[in-house]
Amino acid sequence: MQTYELTRPDDWHLHLRDGEALAAVLPDTARQFARAIVMPNLKPPVTTVALAEAYRQRIVAALPAGSDFEPLMTLYLTDNTQPDEIAKARQSGFVHAVKLYPAGATTNSDFGVTDLKHCRAALEAMQEADLVLCVHGEVTDAAIDVFDREKVFIDDVLIPLRRDFPNLRIVFEHITTAEAATYVAEAEGRVAATITAHHLLYNRNALFKGGVRPHYYCLPVLKREHHREALVAAATSGNPRFFLGTDSAPHGKADKEADCGCAGCYTALHALELYATAFENAGCLDRLEGFASWFGPDFYGLPRNAGRIRLERKPLTIPTSLEFGAKQLVPLAAGETLSWSLID
Numbered sequence: 001m002q003t004y005e006l007t008r009p010d011d012w013h014l015h016l017r018d019g020e021a022l023a024a025v026l027p028d029t030a031r032q033f034a035r036a037i038v039m040p041n042l043k044p045p046v047t048t049v050a051l052a053e054a055y056r057q058r059i060v061a062a063l064p065a066g067s068d069f070e071p072l073m074t075l076y077l078t079d080n081t082q083p084d085e086i087a088k089a090r091q092s093g094f095v096h097a098v099k100l101y102p103a104g105a106t107t108n109s110d111f112g113v114t115d116l117k118h119c120r121a122a123l124e125a126m127q128e129a130d131l132v133l134c135v136h137g138e139v140t141d142a143a144i145d146v147f148d149r150e151k152v153f154i155d156d157v158l159i160p161l162r163r164d165f166p167n168l169r170i171v172f173e174h175i176t177t178a179e180a181a182t183y184v185a186e187a188e189g190r191v192a193a194t195i196t197a198h199h200l201l202y203n204r205n206a207l208f209k210g211g212v213r214p215h216y217y218c219l220p221v222l223k224r225e226h227h228r229e230a231l232v233a234a235a236t237s238g239n240p241r242f243f244l245g246t247d248s249a250p251h252g253k254a255d256k257e258a259d260c261g262c263a264g265c266y267t268a269l270h271a272l273e274l275y276a277t278a279f280e281n282a283g284c285l286d287r288l289e290g291f292a293s294w295f296g297p298d299f300y301g302l303p304r305n306a307g308r309i310r311l312e313r314k315p316l317t318i319p320t321s322l323e324f325g326a327k328q329l330v331p332l333a334a335g336e337t338l339s340w341s342l343i344d
């Protein structure tokens, strides 16, 4: 195949940041995707509809001229989120999900949920309003091995949550394990998962190839090869419960190459080319359209995009560094060459 045309895709898990970082990264996403679910883990976090509306306006103001990209906003769930804020979110028309960060699990999660027992009224309201719950699915117990935190989350948090709120729509974000893929495929009710390009392309060896590689460090951390294989099987299966979410999570070069480097990989620049590589490696490029463009809007109850985009078999060399406001940003797989390019 020399070209691959597909319905214009959306990104169902994205970090756009704010200020000059937002201005630097937004054009990359707007070039690749029609819409994106924008994560609320700013400092301070986007905990109210009013904050989400102001953030949405800053995103729209930062768009390149002529872009029709649509940000789909989310609220950051806290121990104190009130049911009336959920009702407001539903009425707003621009808030499409609420995000659960277990406190301390990842970047800017300090205001996250300490125990879901504090969120029962909010979850009840979300189930009632049919508002999607997006979940960073890792336990935070320091005694649990970092490679096991997703697996333990399924048993300790997700299964009880599913049982207590059987009609809640849940997206298990950025899944990284065979256990998560199996859970999502088999769970009762409306459960789906996003899968990143980096978890389809790399296993944990990428973190230590010839030395420590901070630009391959994200959360949940890359896992063993058999987990990567299970994720590829899920993404290419045609099961509509699995869809595209890049989790593109930009951090400045110096903030990653540090004593205590930040978690997150920047992939918005070349997301589709990365996913096309993973799908082609699996011999399933023809399955990319469902995963990237159909199953996400279907789950979120939004129309599929009308436009189409085209990938061509043409080498794409990934830059080693990008401008990121006053900082530098190193994209995933910097310096490598992919065999697909998105044609404008």
Ligand SMILES: NC(=O)N[C@@H](CC(=O)O)C(=O)O
Pocket: 015, 041, 106, 107, 136, 217, 218, 219, 220, 247, 249, 250, 263, 264, 265
């Ligand atoms: N994925 C990451 O490693 N980092 C994300 C947060 C998140 O999605 O957990 C970030 O905001 O930097």
Ligand SMILES: [Zn+2]
Pocket: 106, 136, 173, 174, 219, 220
């Ligand atoms: Zn996360």
Ligand SMILES: [Zn+2]
Pocket: 013, 014, 015, 039, 247, 249
């Ligand atoms: Zn994320």
